[in-house]
Every structure is written in C-alpha cells, then in structure tokens.
Amino acid sequence: MLLAINSSNQYCFANLANREESYRCPACKESVVLRHGQQNVAHFAHQVQASCHSFTEGETIDHLLGKMALYRSFAKDYQVVVEPVLGQISQRPDLLVKRPQGPDLAIEYQCSPIGRKRLQERNQGLKSLGLEVLWVLGPAYYQRRLSGELICRFLYCGRLFFYVPKQKRFDTRFNFSKTDFHKLHYQNQIGFPAILSSLANGAEDDHDKPLGMRSASQPVLYQTKLVNPTSNLAQHLLYQRTKLTLLMVQGRVNIDMINYLYERGQRLDQIPDWCLLGQVFGLAVPNWYFRLVLVLLLEKVGLNHWIFEKSLSARLRQYFYPSFQEPEKIVKATYTDLAVSGVICLQDNKILVIKLLQFVAD
Ligand SMILES: [Zn+2]
Known part of the structure; x- marks a missing residue:
C-alpha cells in the first residue's frame, strides 16, 4: 500500500x-x-x-506504479483519496475520486487475473455504498487478446481503460464491433486522463464528439459501409455464406437449429441476407445466429400480426453476455434496422410484422 x-x-x-x-x-x-x-x-x-x-x-511493482500514476493524473483536478478505508464493506479500492456532480468514482487498477465471482463481489460492495466503479487494466491485459466476455466485465461507459507502467502509457479502447468470422474491431486512443477527467466530472462520454468518436454502447449496425473496408456487400455476403457452409460441414453449428431448418426444407447457408449483416458487440452468439432467431420469432408472430416489444426483447436477452450492460440498446437498434428495411413497424411499444424475410434459393 x-x-x-x-x-x-x-x-x-x-x-x-x-x-x-x-x-x-x-x-x-x-x-x-x-x-x-x-x-x-x-x-x-x-x-x-x-x-x-x-x-x-503482495502488490506488484506494476500495481504500485499504476496506482501512483492514476493518483497523480486525477489529483491535478480532483480531490482523490488513496486506498480509502471503507469500513462497512472491508474493501479498499485503489483510489476514490470525489466528483463535483454524481456519485464518487472508485478506481481499481487491476494487474492480475480476477475471477468473475470475485469481481462481482467487489463491484457489488462498492456499489452498495453508492459508488461507481472504474476498472483500469494493467500490462497483462493490455498485451493479451481479450475475449468479448472479458471485455464486457470491465467496460465503463462503453470503454476499456489501460495503464502500462513501463511505457507510462494510458490507453482507452472503444467503439467495439464484431463482424462474424472476423476479428473483434475497436478504436484505440492514447492518453485517457482527459476522457477520464470528463467522466470524473460527471460529464457524458459522448461529449468528446470533436474527436469523431461514438460510445461503444451505440451499436454499429450494417447500413451502407462495412467495418471491414476490403469487401463490398456482395463479396461480404458470399464470404459469410461460405463460412457458414464450412461451419455446417464441420458440424460446429447448434444441431437443433440445423434440424429446425431442415424440417422446413431449408438450409443454414440459405438464411436471409439480413442475418449476415450484423456487426454488434456484446452478443455471446454470432450475429447471424441472433438475427436468425429474431427472423424466426417474427415469422411465428406472423404477417400483419402484432407483438409487444417487451415480450420479444425478453426472449433475446439470453443471447448477450451476462455482464454486458446494454443489451436493450442493441435490441432496440436492431428493431430500428428492421423497421428501416420495411420488415416491421414500431408503434406504442408494439411491433407489427409487415414483411417476412425470405431465405435465399439455391
Ligand atoms: Zn491492515
């Protein structure tokens, strides 16, 4: 300490x-x-x-250095308590930043691996005192390729925060998106204290719009441009279908889904184009699977029939990582995308099915 x-x-x-x-x-x-x-x-x-x-x-040198660096950058503008004693919960976060507005911000600089349960307990303890928690990740996390699930655990305002003591480097990653069969995509920005300062001030993350940034909570949905710039629409669809066929051949797709389609005389590689165009981050299943489930659910609702938005959304929640905080936003944006494509009509928290998406023929 x-x-x-x-x-x-x-x-x-x-x-x-x-x-x-x-x-x-x-x-x-x-x-x-x-x-x-x-x-x-x-x-x-x-x-x-x-x-x-x-x-x-047994704090490592990295941990002590990181804590000190974070303290120095916050203490310029804010009142910061180092290793505050929070008697009620027997927890001592690394720092406590007093914000002029909004709840105080507990900052944890995490260098070693931490299990999901332990992380939850620490978050819950701090939240029970009305604190917000910001995790800043150390070198071991910075160098690793992080899984989507792990990223979700540490997101704060749609961003991941890092500090690497050896290089004295602050970084944030944001605008996460995931195209099926492609690597996770995100933007990286060096030097986060300025952003953190605005967060610490209680300001909204999206205030730094001059930098052309969008918070990751705003999903990247397919519209006219794909994140992967090398492919145009036709190439992209072909690529996705080929990859799906490969998955089928290798037996790496949920057999219930294959059977369900088979009963209807359809194959997985014939799913509607729209299913292949999702690029959202936060899903525990591929985008195509999530979208296919939605297409099949709408088909069950039936043409010119209504369904309550809430009851449809409740069935989609299970496809996100449990620690992902904003599934509602993604689901909502997906509905909007369907509405723009003329598939559904949204009205008074209800959804009207106005077109059924067709499977493609051979
Ligand atoms: Zn002690």
Missing part, C-alpha cells in the same frame, strides 16, 4: 516516509513496515499479513 498512518496519526505517503518513524495500517491499525529498495517502489507492507482483511497484500 502507498499510504500509512504515522505516530502523530497523520497519513503519510511511502515515498515521503522516514525509516525512523513507525507506521500503522489505516484499516486494521496493525504496524506496517516501509519497503524501499533500488528495485521496488516505496510502499508499506503488513508485518503480519493475515491480520488485515481489507487489503490485498
């Missing part, structure tokens, strides 16, 4: 601490020792590790 209490009951930063003085842990009040070598960052450590429950011991 970076902070401890000295004998006059004052908080003291490790880099300003003095070896003659004795220090205590702000949480458990047990004595801590100052560690300050050539190799490591000045920090305090418990003498008896097991005695403190509210603080993770």
